[in-house]
Amino acid sequence: MKYPVILGRVTSAPLRKDANRNWQRIVAVGRRYVDEGTPIQLNDVAKAASVGVATVYRHFPSPESLMEAVAAPGLESLETLAEQALAKDDPWTALEDFLLDAAHASITDASIPAVMAAPSVLPATAERKHRLGRLFGELLARAQAHGAVSPTLTAADVAPLMCxxxxxxxxxxxxxxEARAAHARRYLSILLRGVHQQP
Known part of the structure; x- marks a missing residue:
């Protein structure tokens, strides 16, 4: 079930079919704008989605809230990848694989770095970013406990390096x-060789 964004929050109450259809159309236009590199302006989104401006503002009171709705599936996917990485036996491989996946995601989905770098306007986004931070912290701590990464490296160090x-x-x-994503993976692999230690 979709949990649509209403007045800047996520509600567990499902929308009527017509309202849900409008929500989906608005998010689809937002997705297209992000993919095209077009700034999200809610009036323009309303026109492109063939809905009233008031309808857009009922669901998304700001461009940032729409951007967060667009980014939600990608952030959820990153959470899943982090959880899968934590299940891997080798702590270094787990950390490396997750960071490579995150680099790929940041290049192929421009909404992810935009949302990760900005203050959250929706509680659900803030919670998801917090969970991602916690999962990454566990991956890094596990690699450090294994002796594969210097204990001086912090999660705060990794964010600007990824940027x-x-x-x-x-x-x-x-x-x-996809070619830029491949370059990102290559550059990150080179960087990771610099922080990797043999346990």
Missing amino acids: AVAYAARLRSSDSV
């Missing part, structure tokens, strides 16, 4: 999205 990798990959603007 630098994504920035370097995006400089190759003439490449396809």
Whole structure:
């Protein structure tokens, strides 16, 4: 069941069919705008989704709330990948695999870095980001306890390093999205070799 965004919060009450259909159309337009690199302006979204401006604002009171709805599936996927990584036997492989997946996601879905870098406007987004942070902290702590990563490296260190990798990959603007994602994975692999220690 979809839990639509209403007045800046996530409600567990399902929408009527017509309202849910409008919600889906609005989010689909938001997704398209993000993929095209078009700034989200709610009046423009309303026109593109063929719904009234008031309808858009009922569901999404700000462009940021719509951006968070667009990013929600990608963030949920990252949570799942982090949980799967924690189930792996080798702590270094688990950390490396998750970071490579995260780098790929940040290049192929522009809503993810945008939402991760900004203050959350929806409680559900804040909770999801908190869970992601906790899961990543566990992955890093496990690798450090295993002796595979220096204990001086912190989760706060990793975030700007990931941003630098994504920035370097995006400089190759003439490449396809998948090609830029491949470059990001390569750059990150080089960086990770620098922080990896043999236990």
